[in-house]
Amino acid sequence: MTGTPPGTADVAIIGAGVVGAAIARTLARYDLRIVVVDGANDVGTGTTKANTAILHTGFDAVPGSLESRLLRRGSSLLHDYAARAGIPVERTGALLVAWTSEQRQALPGIEEKARQNGYTRVGPVSAAGLYQREPHLGPGALAALEIPDESIVCPWTTPLAYATEAIRAGVRFQLNSLVTAVHGEAGWHTLTTTGGTVRSRWLINAAGLGADRIDAMLDGGGRFTVRPRRGELIVFDKMARPLLGSILLPVPAARTKGVLVAPTVYGNLLLGPTAQDVEDRADTGTTAAGLAALLDAGQSILPDLAGEQVTATYAGLRAATEHGDYQIRVEPALRYACVGGIRSTGLSASLGIAEYVTDQLAGAGLALAERGGTDPGPPVMPYLGEAGTRPYQDARRIAADPGYGRIVCHCERVTYGEIRDALASTLPPADTGGLRRRTRAMNGRCQGFYCAATVSSLMAAARPADGAA
Amino acid sequence: MNVDVLIAGAGPAGLAAAIELRRLGVGRVLVVDREAEPGGVPRHSAHTGYGLRDLRRVMTGPGYARHYARAAAAAGAQIRAGTTVTGWLAPRLATLTSAAGVETVTAAAVLLATGCRERPRAARLVPGDRPPGVMTTGELQQRVYLLGERLPGRALVVGAEHVSFSAMVTLAHAGADVVALVTDQSRQQSYAAFALAAAARWRVPVWTSTAVRRVAGRGRLDGAELADLRTGQTRFVPCDTLVFTGDWIPDHELARLAGTGIDPGTRGPAVDTTAETSVPYVFAAGNLVHAAETADIAALGGRHAARHIAAALRGGRPPRAPLLPVTVTAPLSWISPNAITVPGPPPARGRFLLRSEAFRRLARLEVRQDGRVLATARARLVPGRPVHLGAGWMARATPSAGPVCVVLR
Numbered sequence: 100m101t102g103t104p105p106g107t108a109d110v111a112i113i114g115a116g117v118v119g120a121a122i123a124r125t126l127a128r129y130d131l132r133i134v135v136v137d138g139a140n141d142v143g144t145g146t147t148k149a150n151t152a153i154l155h156t157g158f159d160a161v162p163g164s165l166e167s168r169l170l171r172r173g174s175s176l177l178h179d180y181a182a183r184a185g186i187p188v189e190r191t192g193a194l195l196v197a198w199t200s201e202q203r204q205a206l207p208g209i210e211e212k213a214r215q216n217g218y219t220r221v222g223p224v225s226a227a228g229l230y231q232r233e234p235h236l237g238p239g240a241l242a243a244l245e246i247p248d249e250s251i252v253c254p255w256t257t258p259l260a261y262a263t264e265a266i267r268a269g270v271r272f273q274l275n276s277l278v279t280a281v282h283g284e285a286g287w288h289t290l291t292t293t294g295g296t297v298r299s300r301w302l303i304n305a306a307g308l309g310a311d312r313i314d315a316m317l318d319g320g321g322r323f324t325v326r327p328r329r330g331e332l333i334v335f336d337k338m339a340r341p342l343l344g345s346i347l348l349p350v351p352a353a354r355t356k357g358v359l360v361a362p363t364v365y366g367n368l369l370l371g372p373t374a375q376d377v378e379d380r381a382d383t384g385t386t387a388a389g390l391a392a393l394l395d396a397g398q399s400i401l402p403d404l405a406g407e408q409v410t411a412t413y414a415g416l417r418a419a420t421e422h423g424d425y426q427i428r429v430e431p432a433l434r435y436a437c438v439g440g441i442r443s444t445g446l447s448a449s450l451g452i453a454e455y456v457t458d459q460l461a462g463a464g465l466a467l468a469e470r471g472g473t474d475p476g477p478p479v480m481p482y483l484g485e486a487g488t489r490p491y492q493d494a495r496r497i498a499a500d501p502g503y504g505r506i507v508c509h510c511e512r513v514t515y516g517e518i519r520d521a522l523a524s525t526l527p528p529a530d531t532g533g534l535r536r537r538t539r540a541m542n543g544r545c546q547g548f549y550c551a552a553t554v555s556s557l558m559a560a561a562r563p564a565d566g567a568a
Numbered sequence: 569m570n571v572d573v574l575i576a577g578a579g580p581a582g583l584a585a586a587i588e589l590r591r592l593g594v595g596r597v598l599v600v601d602r603e604a605e606p607g608g609v610p611r612h613s614a615h616t617g618y619g620l621r622d623l624r625r626v627m628t629g630p631g632y633a634r635h636y637a638r639a640a641a642a643a644g645a646q647i648r649a650g651t652t653v654t655g656w657l658a659p660r661l662a663t664l665t666s667a668a669g670v671e672t673v674t675a676a677a678v679l680l681a682t683g684c685r686e687r688p689r690a691a692r693l694v695p696g697d698r699p700p701g702v703m704t705t706g707e708l709q710q711r712v713y714l715l716g717e718r719l720p721g722r723a724l725v726v727g728a729e730h731v732s733f734s735a736m737v738t739l740a741h742a743g744a745d746v747v748a749l750v751t752d753q754s755r756q757q758s759y760a761a762f763a764l765a766a767a768a769r770w771r772v773p774v775w776t777s778t779a780v781r782r783v784a785g786r787g788r789l790d791g792a793e794l795a796d797l798r799t800g801q802t803r804f805v806p807c808d809t810l811v812f813t814g815d816w817i818p819d820h821e822l823a824r825l826a827g828t829g830i831d832p833g834t835r836g837p838a839v840d841t842t843a844e845t846s847v848p849y850v851f852a853a854g855n856l857v858h859a860a861e862t863a864d865i866a867a868l869g870g871r872h873a874a875r876h877i878a879a880a881l882r883g884g885r886p887p888r889a890p891l892l893p894v895t896v897t898a899p900l901s902w903i904s905p906n907a908i909t910v911p912g913p914p915p916a917r918g919r920f921l922l923r924s925e926a927f928r929r930l931a932r933l934e935v936r937q938d939g940r941v942l943a944t945a946r947a948r949l950v951p952g953r954p955v956h957l958g959a960g961w962m963a964r965a966t967p968s969a970g971p972v973c974v975v976l977r
Contacts, residue, residue, distance in 0.1 A: 104616065106825040334690075338824055381786060384696040394693075406832075408817065411690045491654065501667035506652045509602050512665075531700070544821075546688035547703060549603075552710035552717075 108134040110269075110465070111299035113278050113313055115139065117147040117254070119442055120261035121449035127268035128474060129384050129467045132478060135190055135262075136269060136290060138277030140529035141536070143258030145307050147446060148536065149241045149383060149415025151332065152363055154178070154188060154250040155447040159351060162215035164424045165455075170444055171217055173451025176259055176431060177252070180502035181452060184260040184477035186253055186362035187484025193249030196240050199372040202350040203241045209350070210244055221246050233340040235518075237402045249346050252533035254446055255363050255536035258478050261449070263525045268470075272298065272526070276307070281316040283433065301434045301465055303456065307418045308380045309325060310426070310439030323426045325439070327380050328418040330372025331389035335398070336544050337366040339407035342541075346370035347400060358396040365511070365539060366485035367410060376419075383414045410544045411453060417443040427456065478525070481517055483539050490514050507557075508550040510543020518554065522561035570607060570738050571596040573877055574662055574675035575645075576619055576653045576686035579608020581854025582681035582861040583636035584622065590875035595879060597645040598673065600664060604959035606640075607633025610863050612709040613615040614741075615734060621864040622871070632863060659847050664684035680826070680837065680845075680852040681870060682819040684859030685826065686731075689783065689812050695871055701789035701920055705735040705813045712742040714782030721743045721808030724792055729952040731860075732813040733766055740858045744771045752779045752797060755927060757952045767783045783810065814952060816859035833895070833902030833923075834858060840891055840907040841915040841959070843873035844880075851877055858904040858921050861954060865917075872916035893971040899926035899949070900933075903957070903974055910967040914959040922957060922974065924949035932977040936962045938969040944977070 110126060112119045123135045135472045139145070154177060157170030180452035181188040187534035197203040197310070206223065213221040215521035224243040230236060262272060276294030283289070290297040304313040311325045321356070340362060373389045391413055397404045420426060421441055426440035436456055461467050482489065490496055490503035491512045502516030521528060521537040528534040531541065531554065538552050541547045547554075572594050575582045578601035589597045605611060611616055615630030620626060627635065641647055649664035660675045686704040703711075711717040723744040725735050726753035739746050749756070749772060753952050756763045756774045766772050775794070778811040781802055791806035818836035828837035828845035836857045853873040855867035861869075889909035894964070895901045901923045904913050926930075928949040935936040935943040936958070943961035957974065963970055 204648045269761070338821060382698065383695045384782070384784075387695045387781065390693050408607055408687075409691050409693060412693065412695070491652070491665045492670065497667070497669045502666055504667040504669060505650060506602060506665060512652070512654070544691070545685050545704075545706075546690055548685045548688060548706035549710075551703065552715050556715050557712070 107138045107287070108132045108297070108299040110301045110303060111136060111288060111297050112303045112305055113137070113144040113290070114259070114274060114305035115262065116305065116445065117143055117258040117261070117308050118143050118302070118307070118438055118445045118452055120258040120265065121439070122209070122305060123265040123270045124261040125450070125453035127265045127270050128470060131545065132368045133265070133270040134297055134299065135265070135272045136276050136278060136292055137272070137274050138293065139364060140275050141381040141533045142253065142262045142272065142526065142534070146415055146418055146443070147258050148254055149361060149413050150254060150330070150334070150443060150446060151361060151369060152251055152254045153346060153361060153447070154252040155215055155435045155444060156218050156248045157247060157447070158218040158221055159209060160216055160245050161423055162212060164545035166368055166425050166444060166448065167425060168218050169425065169448045169451035171290045171451070172454065173448035175304065176450035176454070177257070178250070180477055181252065181257070185218070185482045186256045187206040187262055187482060187486065188252045189362070189364055189484070189486050190248060190250045190251050191345050191362055192245060192247040194224060194233065194349050195244040195246065195348040195350060196229065196236070196241055197242050197350055200241065204255065205350050206242060206244050211546055213246070214437045220248060231447050233344060233347070235401055235403050236347070237399045239399070251346065251362055251364050252446065255445055256483055257343045257446060257449070258479060259526060259537065260480045263480070266525050267475065267478065274529070278313065281313065283317070288434070298507055301460070303438060304434045305438045307441065308416055310437065312419070314437050315432060315440060318430070319486040323420040323422055323440055325380070326346060326419050326421065327377050327382070328419040329414050329416055330414065331393060332369055332371030333365070333386045333390065333393050333409055334411040335368040335370065335404060335525060336408040336410050340366050342401055342403050343368055343419055358393060358400070360397060360400050364484040364486065365542070372415070377416070380416065385414050389414070395487070398430060408544060411546070413543070427452070429456070429463045430460040434463070436460055481520060482493035483538065490517055497514055508543060510545050510549075513538045515539040518557050522557070527561070531555065569671060569673045571598045571673060571675050572671055573597045573677045573679060574660070575599040575679045575681055577608070577674060577681035577683055577854070578603060578606035578637065578647055578649065579609065579681060579683050579854060580636060580867035581683070582679065582868035583640040583870070585679050585681065585853060585870035585874040585877070586640040587643045588871045589742050589878055590643035590645055592864050592875065592878040599640060599645055599647045600653060601649045604650050606637040606647050606649050611708070612713045613734065614713050614818055615737060621868040623864070627897050636867070653822055659826060660849060676881055677849045677851065678826070679870070679873055679877060680823050680856055681796045681854045682822055682848065682856050684816045684818045684855040686813060687815040689912055692815065693813065693961055694783060699783070699785035699786050699787060699789040699962065701785070702783060702810045702812070704737070705731050705811060705850035708735055708811050709738055713855070718742055719809050721745065722778060722806060723811065724805060724807040724808040725749045725781055725811050725813055727751060727815070728753065728757045728776070729814045730762065733758050733762045735811045735813045736766060736770065736772055738812065739809065746770060747805060748772060750778045750780060750794060752778055753927070754776070755949055757950050777780050781922050818856045818859045820856065823852060823856065828852070829908040831902065834906065835906050838893070838907050839905045840909055841905050841962070843869070843905070843916070844874035844876065847889065849880060861920055861921065869916045876913070890967065892965065892967070894920070894974065895971055896922060896974045897976070898976060899924050900976060901925050908962055908965060910962070910965050910970065912962060914962065915945040920959060922955040922956040923952070925951055926954060927951065928976070933957060934975050934977050935972060936975060937965055938974045940969070942972070967977050
């Protein structure tokens with residue numbers, strides 16, 4: 100768009116989570132000056148990073164809801180994008196396991212719901228078939244539904260890939276900038292942030308857990324209230340991975356999908372989440388009661404888990420609201436889009452949400468002129484999954500660059516070359532947490548016993564360059 | 569590449585085994601270690617007291633590590649640091665990764681000497697926030713002794729065994745003000761002299777019957793919530809560094825990948841008194857099979873394993889007798905080695921090593937098989953400290969009478 104004064108943007112996106120980054124990446128192909136503002140020091144540090152890392156089909160969404168539609172679309176787009184960008188995805192399939200006769204009676208209804216959601220590849224599995232497929236499953240399972248396209252995905256690489264693509268197309272990420280006020284006058288939104296003022300013509304609110312507060316700054320709010328729901332999760336050691344082939348889903352209860360056990364693309368098993376409504380929007384602490392409840396549930400689902408070590412525990416907050424559906428609306432008069440209430444399905448739906456919001460903005464008058472030149476397509480991200488070849492396994496790559504043969508993090512087999520690359524990447528990590536999400540370094544069973552000191556020194560050595568960037 | 573013996577781990581056990589194998593005339597001995605330098609954990613343990621039982625002298629950790637690395641090289645073993653055994657294509661066919669590339673090694677025998685690590689906070693399921701500043705002794709020592717980091721501010725040490733006092737010294741060296749050592753046991757578990765010296769020199773108290781209930785701090789560590797296990801009362805103790813010490817677990821992943829049976833007590837590969845695992849010609853020694861003993865005990869275990877590996881490689885070995893498991897019951901937590909053959913040779917140093925989870929001043933151990941008492945022994949039990957049991961009873965075990973169990977009477 101022409102005529103935007105220096106230091107201002109055509110579009111400001113509040114929130115650098117997976118949804119904000121996806122919108123930035125989708126809008127980046129148009130001739131717009133875009134800035135993404137976030138209070139954190141990295142992309143994807145909120146709900147995005149602390150979830151169950153499942154790429155949902157949306158089979159169990161509310162039929163006819165916006166969430167159902169965008170999940171289906173987003174899931175399909177992300178499968179395609181992930182393959183091109185090197186985002187680890189494994190189509191493990193899921194088994195929705197009934198443990199009581201009541202749950203078993205619910206299965207046909209869930210199957211019907213899946214069909215209403217446009218997902219037809221769902222089918223019943225007998226108890227015998229279930230134990231044949233998952234021989235480590237605890238006793239007492241009565242029947243299951245199979246959802247063969249439920250997949251696992253890397254929740255860290257996904258927003259990083261979107262952001263990397265966006266930055267390379269000219270989008271500016273203004274991190275460490277928590278929005279404290281929004282004022283509108285004379286056709287401009289003025290955002291007061293802890294990292295300086297941002298002015299833009301259009302504003303997109305993808306603030307996740309803070310979306311209702313931003314909404315209130317725009318037009319008084321009151322349309323929805325974020326009610327953070329904390330989910331605690333336990334990550335088991337990679338030695339536990341052979342215990343499970345598919346994602347094991349519980350039959351949904353009223354509030355959540357319940358406790359599931361799922362493989363991760365890093366080769367671990369994940370158990371969770373709990374569901375507890377909390378007041379504090381930053382309370383991502385785990386609790387003794389939550390962890391105990393998970394271990395208890397895990398032991399009946401997969402008894403052999405009890406003999407395996409826990410690698411990590413964490414908690415995430417889902418941006419639940421009082422409504423059952425996404426809270427997405429565009430207000431042409433305010434040149435404003437609210438993308439709130441994305442709950443726990445934002446990762447799977449992100450590209451569908453971005454596409455939908457883009458269409459809505461176009462309808463509301465945002466001028467979307469395609470940029471000239473060829474679309475470079477998605478960036479190729481460092482591959483963090485276990486299903487493909489990692490650098491330490493790649494003889495040709497090590498021959499070309501011995502740094503990929505120097506394993507620094509032994510538990511996760513992360514090489515010096517990968518850490519070096521991450522520190523020099525388009526969007527380098529701001530702290531060791533960021534490095535963990537880009538490389539897996541220090542995420543393993545020893546949690547830094549062997550490598551934390553070395554990794555920290557590599558980070559420290561890269562810092563000066565960081566500061567200059 | 570083909571070798572006679574592939575040793576995974578160039579710590580005290582692996583290097584001592586390499587030296588002994590070469591002394592016994594074994595030709596090609598390859599020791600690989602994933603760290604950048606050989607020597608193992610003693611490399612970053614600056615205190616003295618190393619080498620007592622194996623070398624009959626007293627050295628610092630780094631000096632001890634250097635000694636073994638040089639001696640193994642001088643003995644003709646090939647030592648390759650910065651080299652990881654990434655897996656097995658067959659029981660004794662290993663895949664390696666190093667800066668030199670990806671390669672495979674076929675070995676007539678394998679010795680697993682991958683050591684142990686401390687269980688970190690996550691594995692101990694300590695809830696709360698996840699700020700930086702929470703670490704294990706291993707990480708602490710590397711930060712302080714290998715990288716020269718300073719750690720000003722208040723520090724809390726979780727644990728009160730030998731390694732906990734070692735962490736306290738390291739913290740003091742790094743400029744931290746150590747508030748206390750915290751243990752859920754009713755007493756500290758190190759030698760009284762250590763604890764007295766700590767109290768006198770650094771004025772650091774040991775808070776017994778106290779557990780860490782929660783870690784608090786967003787972005788940076790604020791402190792820990794501690795609970796008094798006698799009264800149930802909790803209190804918040806501010807600190808800038810929180811070190812989880814001890815609670816050792818073998819680095820058993822390579823062993824599991826090799827298909828060895830795992831002992832439920834030690835959580836390392838189950839081994840007989842020759843240090844052989846359930847997989848023929850795959851041996852295991854050091855803190856992989858007894859996490860954690862001092863370095864000299866690990867080295868002597870490696871030397872012992874080497875003798876049996878050399879004997880096995882000489883050929884003409886008769887078919888292996890069936891393994892009889894040796895188990896323990898609570899409050900004993902493990903015994904190593906944890907299998908015997910009848911007849912069979914004595915274990916390293918002629919004794920079995922045990923651990924207890926409870927204090928007992930005058931415990932009476934009983935070795936039983938199928939209801940029959942094979943031996944009794946007196947022992948003092950302190951959690952985290954070694955308990956020794958002689959091997960004379962092995963001759964009285966019956967091959968067909970099932971597992972042997974060591975119980976507390």
